[in-house]
Amino acid sequence: MRIDKSKCVNCGLCKPYCPVQAIEGDEVQVNLDKCVECNVCLRSHVCPTDAFVREKLEWPRVLRSIFSDPLGKHESTQDMGRGTEEVKTNDVTNLVAPGNVGMTVEIGRPGISGSFSDLEKVTTALAKIGVNFAPRTPVTALMSDQATGQLQQEILNERVLSAIVEFTVKEEQVGQVLEVLDKVKDEIDTVFSLAAFYAGGNEQKYPKAEFFSSRGYTVSPAAKINLGLGRP
Ligand code: SF4
Ligand code: SF4
Structure with a gap:
């Protein structure tokens, strides 16, 4: 995003609208460097002089907008926003079979954002314990090597409001995932949230909540999450 200084009157009205304090x-x-190309400043129509200029973005900077603007569409999934379907698709895909757990790690949030460099620290750490990265998700599509979790090197300096790593593990591996995240949290310069989906029956019980809360997580059973793991 650019401000046309021949139009801008430096009123500052736009500053509170930017979710990453880039104005x-x-x-x-x-x-x-901070701007994640979310277009909120432009779409808010807050500027009294129409000074915001949305420029055509080239690769890899265009990833900022695709991940951060809810109207951006991911080429890899043809989905908008963060590019994932919600977990309710599991009834159709059955990607998370009984005995497996579908997990997501969402890196970054509005207010702080996150870089693909931080994201790669998470994906490479998870790859070492043999998680199965979900196919047909935007982050998996950006990996140069799914076996190591490495991302395409030219994207590492790009920042986005948030991006979601999706994977499945055997139920007995969940503790390992938490150990990995506990280590990597000190190496990244942003926040993350974790979601876990256990395939099961219809009973309204969440026997795993204690497992996560005892490890320091604030648990929100049946939370609204973006745990997609592909779609049919
Ligand atoms: S991050 Fe979004 S709101 Fe902030 S300057 Fe960039 S495009 Fe505008
Ligand atoms: S709202 Fe428009 S005129 Fe005011 S500071 Fe922002 S860009 Fe400049």
Whole structure:
């Protein structure tokens, strides 16, 4: 995003609208390192002089917009936003069979964002314990090597509001996943949230909640999550 300085009157009205505080200074400018190209400043129509200019983004910067603008569409999945279907598709896909657990790690949030460099620290750590990265998800599509979890090197400096790593593990591996995340949390410069989906019956019980809360997680049973794991 760019501000046309021939139009901008430095009123600062746009600053609170930016979810990553990328609009800065008394001589108002967009900090392009921080900007995740979400287009909120433009779509809000807050600017009294129409000074925001949305420029055509080239690869790999275009990833910022695809992941951060809810209207962006992922080429790999043809889905918008963060590019994943919700877990309710499991009734059709059965990707998370009984005995397996579907998990997601969402890196970054509005207000802080996250880089693909941080994301790669998570994916490479998870790959070492042999998780199965979900096919047909935006993050898996950006890997250069699914066996190691490495991402395409040219994207590592890009930042997004958030991105979701999706994978399945055997139920007995969940503790290992938590150990990996406990280590990697000190190596990344952002936040993450974890979702776990256990395939089961219809009973309204969440016997695994204690497992996660005893390891320091705040548990929200049946939370609204973006755990997709592909779609039919
Ligand atoms: S496009 Fe989004 S991140 Fe960039 S300046 Fe505008 S509101 Fe901020
Ligand atoms: S709202 Fe428009 S005129 Fe005011 S500081 Fe932002 S870009 Fe400049």
